[in-house]
Amino acid sequence: MAQTQNLILRIVTQRGEISSGDLLEVLQKFGRSPDAVRAATNRMARAGLLTKTGRGRGNLRYGIGPQGQAVVEQFIVKILHYHLALEGHLPWDGNWLAVTFSVPEGQRSKRDTFRTRLAEVGFGLLSSSVWISPLDREAQVKALVEELGLAGQVALLRCRHVWMPGVEGISELVYRVWRLEPLEAHYRDCNRRIEALLQSLERVKQGGSVDTEAFFVEAMDLQGELIDIIFSKDPCLPAELLPLGWPAQRTHELVHALTRAIGQLDLTDTQHEYLFHLIRGMEVLEPFLPQDDSFHWPSEGSAGA
Helix, strand or coil: CCHHHHHHHHHHHHHCEEEHHHHHHHHHCCCCCHHHHHHHHHHHHHCCCEEEECCCCCCCEEEECHHHHHHHHHHHHHHHHHHHHHCCCCCCCCCEEEEEECCCHHHHHHHHHHHHHHHHCCCEEEECCEEEECCCCHHHHHHHHHHHCCCCCEEEEEECCCCCCCCCHHHHHHHHHCCCHHHHHHHHHHHHHHHHHHHHHHHHHCCCCCCHHHHHHHHHHHHHHHHHHHHHCCCCCCHHHCCCCCHHHHHHHHHHHHHHHHHCCCCCCHHHHHHHHHHCCCCCCHHHCCCCCCCCCCCCCCCCC
16 A cells, blocks of 8 residues: 555544544645645545545545455454564464465466465465465465465465475574565664654653654654554564564564653643644554544644644
8 A cells, every 4th residue: 555545544544534634734744745635535535445525625524444444454453463473472383384386377467466465464485386384374375265266276284394404493494484684674673763762752751852743753654664564574473483582572562662651741732632642552553443532633723723
């Protein structure tokens, strides 16, 4: 999903429903022009990602459409799996599920889709047309085979040992199969940025000041990156299969720390309150859950007035 559409979906989902004026107010802080926002929301409404009610630019309201809700529900499943894996609640039983297939060149688009979807549910490429997962994804693979019409062209195998000559130990095998180096670097970069935000809040505690809008934009950008990593890049493997010092563990801890620190801010300015309410869910799951009834979005025009 395009970056602007992703941002809009996050904001509208967290809000539940939002006026076009309030949505534009927030998106302008990310450098989105009114024309770009209108074009994006129109595309999303046509695609079923958003609902749109009202007439005229000043009277439009946006909510989550059926396709947008489907995206949210898929993400909730993935984020719950992510948290459970990092907290050690998804132990590996020592078994592997292997998927192998032979799809002819005439069905290349189906073959490419099958590969992409296997990676999305956490499979790693062991060798040409052989994918493996340490988790039981049989039901998802069978559903995918039926959806794509690949019956008779895909085989599933369960095995206890996976061995690759020249690769020492399970951790090294996992690191290679899932090509974890770029993901590791991405998490380390996120950790540095979260630590910088925590340091700026610590200065506030000591009597200093913080540029609240700059903080807001950076925190929302970080949240967006984490959502993208978790949803499309991290296979969310059991903790015992990951290398020692895997940086996602640190990310997990830092995000909780930042969420607590933001929650302790004394927000008396309405503008800052509504901005920071968006990022109090840096734990990523919270923005996709029902709203706290005690929070009230400012009336249109009061934010940033």
